[in-house]
Amino acid sequence: MNGRSPIGQTILITGANTGIGRATSEELGRRGARLYLACRSEAKTQPVIDAIRRENEGAHVVFLPLDLGDLDSVRRCAEQFLASGEPLHVLVNNAGLAGQRGATKQGFELAFGTNYLGHFLLTQLLLPRLRASAPARVVHVASDSHYECKNLDWESLARPTRTFMATKEYEISKLCNVLFGAECARRWKGHGVRSYSVDPGTVASDIWRKIPWPIRTVMKRKMISTQEGAHSSLHCATSADVADHDGRYYALSGHDRAPSELAQDPTLARLLWEKSEEWVRAWCDGQPGE
Template sequence: MREEDVSDRVCVVTGANTGIGLVTARELARAGGHVILACRSEDKGRAAVAEIRENVGSKTVEFLQLDLSDLANVKRASEEFLSKGIPLHLLVNNAGLAGTRGQTTQGFEIQFGVNHLGPFLFTQLLLPALGKADSARIVNVASRGHLRATGIDFSLLKNSTKSILGFREYCVSKLANVLFNMELAKRLPEDVTTYSLHPGVIKSEIWRRIPWPIRPLVTRNMLTVEEGAKTSLYCATNLAIGADSGRYYVDCQEAPTNKVATEELALELWNRSEEWCQEYL
């Protein structure tokens, strides 16, 4: 498998303080990348930076505060990155949450807001830096859960979570990741590519909201976070998929998406997302 050399390339990984994101960031740093961990908690983010530095002996690992549940914070974080004046070679939109109920600062359903709208805005705002790189990639960590969504009811997205466990809304937010990736691929310059993926069913903190006595039972046969990072790293570095922008991957192979993931729905989601983020663009 031929891989892109990431040494000295600038990589931003969101939600990199734990789980799949932490392993993704660590492996990119091990390969010599200049890795920026974009995390909502300063304490957890800086602890992860220290852990990676110690683990792989890299000095070019940094922290960037980013809370995807607040579009104003997303804008501030992107401005902080852009103020460095450096190109961005790789953006891994990894952060996500599941099994939560509520609304974001701007009133969007929490999973839709954190898993789709925040990353939508973050990516838009970082495009000038991605455009400065000789070639750049965007990796969107979606989920096979997107296959369970039956579409997007746009009237529900400016409300609190309707379902009791938030699973239905999670699946819609992950469908949004796949749709965003499809539409983004059409709009990017030729030397910037984008991919989406399912990481596997992984024992990470994503299951943190399942009550304690049940959680170990539910997660006992799941794959490790190291396994979980493999497809993200594949999409980030594999040279053979370079031209396959907009596609979806499972187990490091292209996979079919939900049949409701049409070009029309992707365009509608894009237009609405742009409108919702207008104030911050």
């Protein structure tokens, strides 16, 4: 895409049935992109598909089943997309959860497994198609909460959530998004696939669903809208301004900013990549490409 209009470009976005993902998809639909919405529930995604088709005659919008908390589902989602034969110009790794405790199907901490590891596998499986469709981009939706994470305890990633509010676990998952974004850029240099991580801002989306009403309602009044929250993803997915800034972290303002010191550590990013490869290999047949 390389900063051109997304007209006719194929874009796959995870977690598109609500929140920032829905706003991002609707705007990309307006700009003429061919969309693949990878979500857990077809029933919850259909209203988004209907809205995009209503607003944009002849829009190409397809539902893909994806549960990021199950690596088998991630693999099936990638296979289904690859079987379509479509090129892939932009992958937006948007889906995420917060404030929820537990473990993924394969036993990883819930936020880490869903927000990061599922996207790690999805990206690896789709990479050959991204490369074949170059110039292409991957946008990793991270968060400024990654600044709060001061160290990565590897053991905590492969067991259920320990903290009561799952805040620390969420921060870790978002640090991993930023580390992954930077490491993708280092590894893919020269292959025509660029990588960006973004902070959408503090957005009045469904991510706050576990916060009790009426506190949630009061909190959300001070937040930006999901349309505003989609701005940084859209910017990195489509703008010519970022084309030469592979691997950077973008804030809501549309400007890049330095991520945390830990997020800039290339040794940590390489280690996370290698461990992630080991983890996903243990559960999936075949070997993810680099």
